[in-house]
Amino acid sequence: MGSLPLDASLRPLDPVSFAGESRAVVDFLAEYYRDVDKYPVRAADLEPGLLRKLLPEVAPENGEPMEDVLEDVRRDILPGLTHWQSPSFFAYFPMNASTAGFAGEMLSVGLNVVPFVWAASPAAAELECVVVDWMGKLLGLPQCLLFSSGGGGVLQGSTWEAVVCTLAAARDCALAKLGHESIMKLVVYASDQTHVTFQKGARLVGIPPSNFRVIQTLAPSGYGLTAHAVRAAVDRDVARGLVPLYLCATVGTTGLGAVDPVRELGEEARRHGMWLHVDAAYAGSAAICPEFQGYTEGAELADSVSTNPHNPRALTSALSTDPEYLKNVGTNGTGKPAAVDYKDWQISLSRRFRAIKLWVVLRRYGAVGLRAHIHRHVTAAKWFERTVAADERFEVVVPRKFSLVCFRLRARFPEDDAVDDLNRELLAAVNESGQAFMTHFVVDGKFVIRLAVGGAMTEMKHVVDVWELLQGKAEEVLRR
Amino acid sequence: MGSLPLDASLRPLDPVSFAGESRAVVDFLAEYYRDVDKYPVRAADLEPGLLRKLLPEVAPENGEPMEDVLEDVRRDILPGLTHWQSPSFFAYFPMNASTAGFAGEMLSVGLNVVPFVWAASPAAAELECVVVDWMGKLLGLPQCLLFSSGGGGVLQGSTWEAVVCTLAAARDCALAKLGHESIMKLVVYASDQTHVTFQKGARLVGIPPSNFRVIQTLAPSGYGLTAHAVRAAVDRDVARGLVPLYLCATVGTTGLGAVDPVRELGEEARRHGMWLHVDAAYAGSAAICPEFQGYTEGAELADSVSTNPHNPRALTSALSTDPEYLKNVGTNGTGKPAAVDYKDWQISLSRRFRAIKLWVVLRRYGAVGLRAHIHRHVTAAKWFERTVAADERFEVVVPRKFSLVCFRLRARFPEDDAVDDLNRELLAAVNESGQAFMTHFVVDGKFVIRLAVGGAMTEMKHVVDVWELLQGKAEEVLRR
Known part of the structure; x- marks a missing residue:
């Protein structure tokens, strides 16, 4: 044949x-x-x-x-x-898909270049430098965090990678001074509202689990971490001969959307020589709207902000690799200006051409379009918060800051032990209907329902619909 | 208005x-x-x-x-x-793009679900279990590595993530017995041909850099790691009171395509209670062709193979997280059969719907189509190797096993100190022409040119063309 x-x-x-x-x-x-x-x-x-x-x-x-x-x-x-693109998806944090984001992903996958070193795709590596500066400016971050002023940033695959990279950088800075055996003395600090993957990250980089400090937050600070509480914990550790390493401040916690005070925590971290990381994974992007930029005020005291490391030298020295097979078209020692080799800014060697996605989104929608997108969700969440608060059967558990509303059926009388079960039943009834999907959180022992507005197709009418659905199911649950 | x-x-x-x-x-x-x-x-x-x-x-x-x-x-x-999809891209390892892979990525990005826990998108999590078993069977891996026999696998973002996950798993198994302070005693072993990100991984998980053993390989074993050399290194460490933790065997090294003997190293690792990881990132996929399956023979002795962890319990206990906000639609304690929560199989929490990409590729091309793809590249590399070997100006430095050929201009006389520079010039001349792109490696102090055949559009004619280009540039370089 x-x-x-x-x-x-x-x-x-x-x-x-x-x-x-x-x-x-x-x-x-x-x-x-x-x-x-x-x-x-x-x-x-x-x-x-x-x-x-x-x-x-x-x-x-x-x-x-x-x-x-x-x-x-x-x-x-x-x-x-589970349809994350449904306009009635209010669970976890919705994924912000868009036509432009899809186009950017297609270009990334279709061109399929791997900008792990500059030479492996110069324009791809450089576009990343350009767009992270664009983002930094849009978010109103301090100059010192931008490439153009000696800082710089990298698009990680997830916030968690940013946390791990910066933990490793902070650890290696400390161990270079103290010797590797001092790894047993390094202590990391976060609040009880900090994303749980922070602890996973600290464990990954070898911090002893007995040295994770989970500091309690309370209702009066809106479940934000106070500098006072951090200082008390640090002082105890220092007295025991331990070394404060790293403090994670969160702007927009996963459970409740709480905000830690960046400037106060930054000053506290400086006092003890700790690395301050600001995790603004959820709420950071809201800062493209000027009215939200106050929440990251003080970020110039941070060593790193989400995906925007302030201290690239510490980061790259913890993460750099220079094997022979990556050197041959490198730019060091060639007389050319220094280029950014992004492999040293992340934990993996290989990487996607992520910059083009962000670039297409910023170009296609512009700052105005992105702000409108944020406003649309925040406006709907505001309406929902107001409406829930006006219904005497319900209560808003934490004041809304962004587009996440945390609420629940109110206790009907003091010591109402059944109220958590009622809320659990209410959430289950809503989710089983298939008409919406929400998730829950537990704070101060209370079961709380989370409505996270953020879907690409979610508009006011879907939030109005979910409120009607909730009212109907609440009646059923309360009648039982 | x-x-x-x-x-x-x-x-x-x-x-x-x-x-x-x-x-x-x-x-x-x-x-x-x-x-x-x-x-x-x-x-x-x-x-x-x-x-x-x-x-x-x-x-x-x-x-x-x-x-x-x-x-x-x-x-x-x-x-x-740098055009990774050019048919004349022979650098690093080419990325195998394809129409079906692109379609799969579009579905992944377009559906945009996040299967980090089963409930967050059941079919997406389950498709991953199905396709990793499909892959395991196609590759001829031992039954014990498949979900259907108590093993299981996960699609990581990169091989390096698999290495980090398994290093953390092995470390936590050891520290649970020995106490965290014993992290100073843990030793990891690899060859001087192992991918450099292995050391980056060991550093990331907190193994002291002084406990990385880089074992020399030599030409007689084709630069494969010998069990004998591993034993010598381990015995020295045990005598000093250290604890052998983890041995990385590579099937198809990055520099030379060398193969470590999996069975022998597996037996050696068992003798010392070490975790054996088989990194088959490059050459593993060749095992869909039965003639290459011999290279992973003995994989039943491994604790993990590339992205296919043998020991899911150790892995998930090192990486699991169970915060309250992920529990509410979980499957534990609900009376339903256990589901796979992939967040515990990887280092990040969030994840892409990677399974659908692999599934579309496997469906669209079938095993026959994928084998043909591998054969096409291996055939072209074989031709190139034979042709280079027949030209007396050149030599093949390491016998080709897959589709990577390592060659160079031969020394013209004993102690020809200039031969490395000649090869450097030759590679530079080829790359500067823009007609092809290759990278180099250094082994035993020798500068070696790598031709990695693997581009989606690369056919025999492009390999013939690059050989003509090389001959022309070699003449120029030798004439100088």
Whole structure:
């Protein structure tokens, strides 16, 4: 028979089949967005293991057409998803998808360059420097955090990577002075509202778990960490011969959207020579609206802010690698100006061309468009907070700062032990309806329902709908 | 004026503008693939900082149309990229892009679900379990590594994350027995050919740098690590009261494509109670062709293989987090069968829907198509190796095992000190031509040129072309 010519559609990047199959996926997704509000936000009756029963035990031997694959996504996968793009998804923190973000991801994946060293794709590495400065300026961050003033930033895959990188940088600075065996003495500080992955990060970098200080927060400070409480904890540790290493301040905590006072904590951290990291993962982006920039005031005292490390030298010295096979087209010693090798700013070697996504989003929507997006969500959350507060069956548990509202059914009488169960039932009833999806939090022992407004398609009417749904379910629950 | 209705094209996921703008990006990329071989693979005359001069200092205030953004990508970004999708890109390890991989990424980004806990998107988490078992079977891995037999796997963002996760797991197993202060005694072992990010990983998890053993490899074993050398190093450490923790075996090293003997190293690791990790990042995928499966023979002795942890209990106990806000729709204690919460299998909390990409690729091309892809590259590399070996000016430095050929201009006489410089000049001349891009390695003090065949569009003719280019440039260099 001889060998047959390769079917063009099986050539990995044949331009014609690439365009045809990719358009089919675009149309599939456009249809999904059109219909996403018709799916239950989260199917209530799923059991682990269902999908495995639907799919074969081994990969197919022969390739199949793209339309068959898409048909199976529609039939087998979509019904089992929790629909994060549903306008009635109010759980966790919603993912802000957008047409421009999608376009940026397509360019990132399609160009498929790996800017881990400058030479491996110069324009990609440089675009990252440009857009992190753009972001820093939009957010009103202090000059000292920008590349243009000796700082600099990197787009990590997640905030958690930023936390781990900066923990490692702080640790290595300390151990370089004290010797590695002093790792047993290093102490990290955060509040009981700090994201739990902070502890995972501290554990990952080898800080002894007995040296994690989780400082209690209270209602009067809106569950923000106070400098006073930090000082008390640090003083105790210093008296015991331990070394304060790292303080994590959060602007917009995951559970309640609480804000730690950056300037006060920064001053406290300086007093003890600690690294201050400001984790503004959730609420930081709100600072593109000037009215929210007060929350990061004092950021010039921080060693790092979310993905924007102030102290690139400490960071890169903890994370740099210079094997021979990365050197050959490097820029050191070539007489050219220094370039940014982003591999040394993150924990992985390989990396995506993330900058182009952020760049396309900033270009396509502009600062005005992004601010409008934030305002739309904050306005809806404000309305919801006001409306909940006006209903005597409910209470708002923590004053809303951004677009997260934490509320619950109010205790009907002092020592109402059943109120947590009622709230649990209410949340379950809402989620089981499939008409909305929310998650909960526990603060001061109280079960609290979280409404996080932030979906790309979420508009005022969806927030109005979820309030009606909540009222109906509350009546049912209270009647039982 | 009142508030104007939001322009549909600025609604983040309006289906009509989503489809229109996404199609424009698809067409842009199809055109790029059609023309990619017309760009210099890597522009030779770039200087750090060029792009910053081309772009404004701040983000635009108002949004711009997608066509303007794409035009700027074409004009400002493309000329500054190193074109990883060029068929003449032979540097590092090429990225295997494909139409199906792109479709899978689009679905991942478009559906935009975050399967960090089962409940956050059940079908996405389950699809990951299914496809990692599909992959394990395709690669001929031992049953014990599959979910279906009590093992299991996770799709990490990079091999390096797998290494860090398993290092942390091994460390925590040891410290649970010995106490945290014993972190000073833990020793990790790898060869001088192991990827440098292994040391970065060991440093990240707090192993003292003085406890990294980099064991020398030699030409007779093809630069593979021998069990004998490992034993000698371990015995020395044990005699000094240290604790052998972790041995990294590589199947297909980055520099030379060398293979460490998995079974022998596995037996040696067992003897000392060490964690054995098999890093098959580069060459592992070749094992979908049965003729390459011998290289991972003995993998049942490993605790983890690349992204396929054998010992999920140790892994999840090192990496799990159970904050209150992730519990509310969890599956423990609900009477339902246990589900996989992938957040505990990786270092970040958040994660992409990676499974759908792998699933689309496996479905679209099938095992047959993927094997053909591997064979195409290996055949071209074989031809290149044979041709280089037949030219008396050149030598192949290490026998080729997969699709990476390591070669150089041969020393013209004993003690030819200039031969490294000649090879350096040859590589520079090839890369400066823009007609191909390769990188180098240094082994036993020798400067070696690497030709890594693996690009999606790379066919035999491109390898023939690069050989002609090399011959021409070699003549020039030798004539000087």
